[in-house]
Amino acid sequence: MRGAIMAKKGTGRIIGIAGFIGIIVLLNVLSYVFDWGWTFY
Amino acid sequence: VSRTGPDLLGVPWRWFDLGIGLSVLSWAVLGMLHAEPVDRWSAPRLTITGLDLLVGGLLLARAAPLRSGSLSHLAAALPAFLVGGTAVTLAPPLGAWPWFAAATFVAGAAAVALSFGFLGRNFAILPARRALVTAGPYRLIRHPAYAGELLMVLACALAAPSWPVAALAMAAVPLVVLRIVVEERVLAGDAAHAGYCARVPWRLVPGLW
Numbered sequence: 001m002r003g004a005i006m007a008k009k010g011t012g013r014i015i016g017i018a019g020f021i022g023i024i025v026l027l028n029v030l031s032y033v034f035d036w037g038w039t040f041y
Numbered sequence: 042v043s044r045t046g047p048d049l050l051g052v053p054w055r056w057f058d059l060g061i062g063l064s065v066l067s068w069a070v071l072g073m074l075h076a077e078p079v080d081r082w083s084a085p086r087l088t089i090t091g092l093d094l095l096v097g098g099l100l101l102a103r104a105a106p107l108r109s110g111s112l113s114h115l116a117a118a119l120p121a122f123l124v125g126g127t128a129v130t131l132a133p134p135l136g137a138w139p140w141f142a143a144a145t146f147v148a149g150a151a152a153v154a155l156s157f158g159f160l161g162r163n164f165a166i167l168p169a170r171r172a173l174v175t176a177g178p179y180r181l182i183r184h185p186a187y188a189g190e191l192l193m194v195l196a197c198a199l200a201a202p203s204w205p206v207a208a209l210a211m212a213a214v215p216l217v218v219l220r221i222v223v224e225e226r227v228l229a230g231d232a233a234h235a236g237y238c239a240r241v242p243w244r245l246v247p248g249l250w
Contacts, residue, residue, distance in 0.1 A: 016051035024060040030126065031064070036072030037089055037135075038065075039150070040125025040190050041096050041157075041166050 054105055061166075062100030069093035080136035084143040085196075088150045089129070095154055099164040106171055117223040121216040122166070124209065125190060128197035131206040142200035149192030152178065156186035173233045175241070182243045183225075187217050191245075221245065 031038050069090045073081060080086050132138070138146070157164055159177035178185035191213055198210040221244055228234045244250055 012051050020052045020056060020060065023057070024064060027061060028064050028067075030123070031068050034126030034130050036068045036075065036093075037129030038068060038126040039089060039092065039129055039193050040122055041092075041153075041186070 058100045058103060062097050064097075065093050065100060066097035069097065077134065077136070080134050083136040083138070085129075085135040085138060085146050088147050089135075092150055092154065095157055096164075099157060099161070100166075102162055103164050104162045104171060106165070114223050114227055118220045121187075121213070121220040124194060124213045124216055128194045128206060128209050128213070131203070131209060132197040133201045138196075138200040142196050145199055146193050146196035149189040149196060152189030152192065153186050154189075156189065160186075170228055170231065173231070173237060175237050180241065182245060182247055183238070183241055184217075184221050184244050187221065188245055191217060217245070218250075 072086065072093065073090055076086055129135075156178050159179060160174050163171040163174055165171060182188060194210050194213045198206045225234075225238075225244075
């Protein structure tokens with residue numbers, strides 16, 4: 001049971017880190033598409 | 042103000058500010074390096090670089106949110122977030138703008154920079170509750186940075202009027218209105234914010250809304 005909870009926590013953390021990297025990559029790709037002309041914050 | 046703050050996607054909130062802050066600072070450098078020589082020292086390019094340096098620095102230095110918005114709040118804010126970059130992409134090369142378009146762009150960016158300067162470490166891109174700032178341009182209207190950003194989008198349309206960029210400039214207004222409504226929903230319930238709304242009734246344009 002404890003192992004299952006630990007595995008679930010580990011999976012959640014991997015998904016979180018993948019989401020974090022995905023958001024950073026997406027923002028940089030968008031900025032490239034905008035020719036580094038992002039003006040709206 | 043707490044320095045730990047809530048997690049986002051189970052990842053420490055600070056990681057996002059570091060990742061996005063360093064990205065925005067790199068855009069300032071990349072924008073200058075990749076610009077054509079004729080565009081590199083133009084007023085709009087230098088303005089964008091300055092704004093990137095300011096926003097990147099603020100993201101690295103800012104305080105933790107007291108309360109973050111939900112995912113639906115974030116989703117409602119995103120379309121407005123993309124308008125500025127799209128408008129610049131649709132506009133002519135930055136070095137080829139007529140003086141009045143460049144001047145409008147710089148004036149809008151000055152309003153944005155002034156507003157962000159007053160926000161300081163309470164600067165935020167997506168809806169979240171931080172310490173309330175009511176000084177400087179925030180004494181006139183509640184969202185002076187968005188007013189400045191709309192002026193920058195208008196400048197892109199003035200640079201070379203075309204249907205796509207005119208349509209984008211018109212679409213920017215309801216998108217910003219949506220962003221403001223959602224943002225103020227996140228802030229609702231805060232007594233200090235309610236008092237501020239009573240003192241400064243105008244959100245975007247004095248006397249209008």
